Amino acid sequence: MSKLIYLDNAATTQVYPEVVEAMKPYFTEVYGNPSSIYSFAGEAKKAVDHSRQVIADMLGAKTEEIYFTGGGSESDNWAIKAAAEAYASKGKHIITSKIEHHAVLHTCEWLEKQGFEVTYLNVDEEGTVQLEELRAAIRPDTILISIMAANNEIGTIQPLKEIGEIAKEHGILFHTDAVQAFGHIALNVDDMKIDMLSLSGHKINGPKGIGAMYIRKGVKIRSFIHGGAQERQRRAGTHNVPGIVGLGKAAEMAAAGMENRISYETSLRDHLISRVLEEIPYSRLNGHRTNRLPNNANFCFRFIEGESMLILLDQNGICASSGSACTSGSLDPSHVLLAIGLPHEIAHGSLRLTLSEQTTMEEIDFTVDKLKEIIARLRSMSPLYEDFVKKNS
């Protein structure tokens, strides 16, 4: 088997050829700076405006509420730091969850050092934020709620609409990190009462290094990058025109194909989940069984460690990821898996498989077949499994 089976689409995706084609002219032909005055630059500006329109339409936003950034992490940093600064006179309390991406968590930790207080909400065992806990965490000095739209590891989709309503009720800004959700599931900033939303290009078959932020009109946050009048003076720096065009094209394709893709990926995902749970003993699914991203499956296999599993999958041409300590570069396994209540030793044996619309049923079946062999092999070497078998024989 020499073919690559790419099941790590939550890490990044293949740039669609159509996206590359759309970008190409903006390197060598339409290379003008969209901020320039001459008509040659107008072509580039038009392209940037078109991408902005596409994204605004997808979110139910106005074009002037979309700001291009260097990616999802930049958007998260900008939203949280700038909102904290802008609303500090009102209060210094922020609410987020324990399962956010590090772009949010580490930003919040940094703010704590600057004198802000942060409440990190628990999630239930399926990874869902509890609305009662959110309500209880709100204080008079709470200025921001930042809860991700869907989790990057376990795929659980959060009740954005309900969270947005609670935020609005209390007059608190609501930011959502929608990097994994945008283009994969439907999002509407008005229905969900979202004030700020982060998104990224490379999770939806667009280029890397480009993202955007939705900022509701009236939200007073200042520029994050100073030095120019771009993006309504809120994000300086010459526009990454090819990147913006690529993001726009990818978003357009994601929106057009969303319905079909959701149903296709969901059927593959459900087949994968049921085969794994039925055929591999001592396995469990992490995240919500149904209310999860269509392309996400995340499992734990007891008695084995994730990195070993990844190496052996790689040798079979399968790209996947794990929340084990060895893959995180620290001694702790994924904070998300710990937050849903898994003990360390079980979290170490996690495997995330994230599909795309290119993934085939044959690839899923091949992966499960290989996985069975790999897990059996690693268990045969595991002292934990040996103890378990002895205890239960």
Next chain:
Amino acid sequence: MYSEKVMDHFNHPRNVGEIENPSGVGTVGNAKCGDIMRMYLDIDENGIIQEAKFKTFGCGAAVATSSMATELVKGKTVQQALEVTNKAVMEALDGLPPVKVHCSLLAEEAIHAALWDYATKNHIEIEGLERPVTDIGEKEEAVEEEY
């Protein structure tokens, strides 16, 4: 990220398994940080290690260092086995990435733990051998908890 030797020992681990009624067996590491090694030794009446086997829960480096450690101690006397340090294991594997050095320490400790068990069972003292520091007794119980 891994050397060819590490990959070879990960893909074709030597001496995986258990020894029935071993002269000494030791388990080190803990499941919390993601590595557990168990080493079995069969030591003859002359104090020579006839057989070494291992089982490991852990990453690629943990498996490879366990495998190499068993290879290095086989045929050695108890005293010589004590000289199989984590450095020796690492060198024999053509090095490890910096974040994986702790795996080689675990391999050294696994040897020591098995020798300690051997010494305790036979009421002998092995010069230079200290009681192994990492003991996972309590942690093992946590692993058995149902999730």
